[in-house]
Amino acid sequence: MHTTKNFKPIMLAIWASLLLAVIVAFGLARWSLAFVTLATLALSLVPPTLASRWSLTLPVPFLLATTLFFFASIFLGEAFDFYERLWWWDLALHGFSAIGFGLIGFLFVFMLFEGDRFAAPPSAIAFVTFCVAMTIGAIWEIFEFGMDQIFGLNMQKSGLLDTMGDLMINAVGSLIASVTGYLYLVRNAAGLLGRGLAQFIDLNKRLYQKSKNRLKK
Template sequence: MIQQLRQQSILVRSLWALLLLSAVAAAFEGRWSMVFVALATLGLSFAPILLANRLNITLPLPFVAATTVFVIASIFMGEAFDFYERVWWWDIALHGSSAIGFGLIGFVFVLMMFEGDRFAAPPWAMCLVAFALAVTVGACWEIFEFAMDQWFGLNMQKSGLMDTMGDLIVDVIGAGLASWLGYAYLRAKDRSFWTWPIDRFVALNKRLFRKHR
């Protein structure tokens, strides 16, 4: 586990150091809510690495960097520095990027079920599962926001229906893009820029894709 943390890119380790320094500085100033947000963000950024280690999966370094940036953008910058209110497109960008990410994760999971055999199921069916997973995660997040607003008096949905529908529309667009990337991977004869994230994950975890060809 320690070795995996040391293997991360300079960007990721710099972001971890920044979060830790922010927590220490906030503690000296007595801003305990900021301390909690910084440490919570730091802990969540470790989650993909911990999960991958438990499942014996190797994650591409760019994936870890992307998830770290996403967690910082959504929690640390979004909540602690109120970027959701200051930057009108912040929430839209995060929903779109998360939909693409979950769509790719869903596609890789389906491919893993068939041990990397591209021809085990119709391409449209494999991509549909990836699309459905990404949209489902987005819908569950909207339910979570609604529950937090109702139970704890928060304002996660902000403008209510318009905010929710806007987020779901962006989720669908992001999920569609991820599905298209999966379809391009299934149809591609050679590696390309668009299919690189999937190609890299398969290359790092060959034992899970024994039928890959």
């Protein structure tokens, strides 16, 4: 089983590259590029930092996926204007993020039941997974609206059409995540995404086992 320790050199190389890009951008007085790169680096450090604080072990694919997502959305999207160059860039990122947040929502809800598959109907857990992903997507749209109104940015692009398109893509991604969670509970398998769930649960078994002491009380 690969853990974060096995791939620590890879993650350090990615972070070192971003840090070097920040230094070069500052040296060339490319302030906006420096800010975007620094933001990408900071956000990519959030998952492992929170995992360390909460004593979680993150699967390598999760770390790589989050780092690449921040790189694609902030660094490529904003610094290199991929949102304007590629019409599907924003939609793809919204879809992938919805799936990701949905899977995280499933893991959190399943953790509340301490890994007990019979504590709640799989359909109910899947529904909560869908709601978590959609809620996060809606909050992001509110954030985009606020940034546009307060700071005069253009995060919503075409306004209502962009917002509704993002929400529909979020719904599709959320549905994929909820179906994945449902199949994992019912069949203990759900393809590649299901294996990701199983890997996280296996690496953090203490969070998904019924506490014997609690049952005795």
